[in-house]
Amino acid sequence: MTGTLITVAPTGAEVDKAEVPALPVTLDELVAAAVACERAGASIIHVHLRDDDAKPTLDPVRLRDAVAALKDATDLIVQLSTGGSVRDGEEARLAVLDAEPDMASCTMGTVNFGDDVFTNRWEFVVRLHERMRELAVVPEYELFDLGHLAALERLLDRHGLPFGEHVHVDFVLGVPGGAAGDASTVTAFAEGVRRYLPEGTTFSATGIGRTTLPVMFAALAHGGHLRVGMEDTVSFARRQAVTGNDQLVARAAAAAALAQRPAITTVEARKLLRMRD
Ligand code: KMH
Numbered sequence: 001m002t003g004t005l006i007t008v009a010p011t012g013a014e015v016d017k018a019e020v021p022a023l024p025v026t027l028d029e030l031v032a033a034a035v036a037c038e039r040a041g042a043s044i045i046h047v048h049l050r051d052d053d054a055k056p057t058l059d060p061v062r063l064r065d066a067v068a069a070l071k072d073a074t075d076l077i078v079q080l081s082t083g084g085s086v087r088d089g090e091e092a093r094l095a096v097l098d099a100e101p102d103m104a105s106c107t108m109g110t111v112n113f114g115d116d117v118f119t120n121r122w123e124f125v126v127r128l129h130e131r132m133r134e135l136a137v138v139p140e141y142e143l144f145d146l147g148h149l150a151a152l153e154r155l156l157d158r159h160g161l162p163f164g165e166h167v168h169v170d171f172v173l174g175v176p177g178g179a180a181g182d183a184s185t186v187t188a189f190a191e192g193v194r195r196y197l198p199e200g201t202t203f204s205a206t207g208i209g210r211t212t213l214p215v216m217f218a219a220l221a222h223g224g225h226l227r228v229g230m231e232d233t234v235s236f237a238r239r240q241a242v243t244g245n246d247q248l249v250a251r252a253a254a255a256a257a258l259a260q261r262p263a264i265t266t267v268e269a270r271k272l273l274r275m276r277d
């Protein structure tokens with residue numbers, strides 16, 4: 001069994017900077033967080049950007065600048081979010097790919113998202129998948145519900161393998177409206193990967209809020225990889241706020257080491273995902 005690939009999702013689109021001052025929202029804060037997280041054991045960074053008012057943005061110039069700055073300061077694999085915020089339209093989400101990231105997220109279906117709806121029409125998912133292949137961007141398929149596994153099987157069957165021909169998925173569990181964030185749900189997803197997806201498919205998992213730890217330990221037990229970060233949780237323990245993303249990465253790296261599957265380097269991560277150097 002390989003070591004553990006750790007993805008950090010430092011910012012997201014939902015957490016309010018005014019409530020969580022440690023959230024990285026400026027480019028300088030993002031780069032500083034990336035450097036610290038790489039040191040702590042992360043190999044992928046999943047990026048959402050904020051504007052000057054700390055609100056989510058898909059501004060193309062900011063996206064290009066962020067990719068360049070992250071590549072300058074770190075060896076992390078840069079994964080841009082095409083999910084954006086629930087208010088972003090399809091064309092702006094597709095245009096994210098023009099910023100030439102190494103990877104991008106691709107959510108496999110529509111899901112209730114708290115009181116909102118995170119919309120991912122089938123036709124849009126197909127466009128994202130095909131545009132990523134055209135641009136040589138490696139997808140991370142985001143699965144918020146069990147049905148998203150069957151949707152991905154259908155996508156690969158009808159529209160072929162992604163660029164690099166390796167399939168990597170991420171279970172995003174514990175979203176109010178999506179699949180639960182507990183050990184038995186991780187087991188169901190891991191079994192679904194083996195049943196529905198190509199041999200060799202790799203998976204990571206993240207649990208939102210208080211589901212972070214059960215999802216982390218269950219994912220490790222199933223030979224999976226980990227995603228952590230302030231996009232998903234801003235609480236480190238009961239009544240203890242997260243001090244920075246590197247704190248969450250360091251905890252994930254310690255758990256992976258205890259599971260005898262220590263965090264892998266960025267070079268090893270590129271190999272695992274069959275990416276170009
Ligand atoms: N912010 C969520 C609505 C992704 O990055 O691809 C969508 C999301 C998924 O975070």
Ligand code: ZN
Binds near residue numbers: 009012046083231
């Ligand atoms: Zn995201």
